[in-house]
Amino acid sequence: xxxxxxxxxxxxxxVDLAVAVVIGAAFTTIIGAIVDGFVNPLIAAIFGEPxxxxxxxxxxxxxxxxxxxxxxxxxxxxxxxxxxxxxIVVPINKLRExxxxxxxxxxxxxxxxxxxxxxxxxxxxxxxx
Numbered sequence: 001x002x003x004x005x006x007x008x009x010x011x012x013x014x015v016d017l018a019v020a021v022v023i024g025a026a027f028t029t030i031i032g033a034i035v036d037g038f039v040n041p042l043i044a045a046i047f048g049e050p051x052x053x054x055x056x057x058x059x060x061x062x063x064x065x066x067x068x069x070x071x072x073x074x075x076x077x078x079x080x081x082x083x084x085x086x087x088i089v090v091p092i093n094k095l096r097e098x099x100x101x102x103x104x105x106x107x108x109x110x111x112x113x114x115x116x117x118x119x120x121x122x123x124x125x126x127x128x129x
Contacts, residue, residue: 023088024080031079039075 040051049055052075055068111119 024084027080027083027087028076031076031083035076035079 043052043055044050047055049068052068052072053066055071057064057066057068059065
């Protein structure tokens with residue numbers, strides 16, 4: 001059971017997921033700071049409300065509705081998704097592309113000296129028979 005758990009934990013997908021959660025939490029904090037420090041004051045200047053959650057609110061039969069709350073959550077999600085995409089996904093994809101191109105360059109390179117020697121021995125043995 002311990003061996004199975006260890007294999008599960010060391011699989012690439014689990015490690016990638018753990019990294020994604022940690023990085024996502026860090027980006028959420030950064031985006032939250034950007035929203036609180038820049039976007040909310042901008043919204044306050046434009047709409048006269050302290051943040052998006054106060055925009056387009058209304059009451060109907062003593063029930064509070066807030067379209068701005070939905071807009072705020074959507075905006076925060078899009079900001080986090082864009083930050084993760086442009087600062088993590090795009091650079092990692094470019095790095096993977098470069099790594100995928102490296103083996104091709106290695107194949108074209110001159111083989112090591114011991115490989116050349118083994119090939120020479122092989123060729124000489126073929127010529128003997």
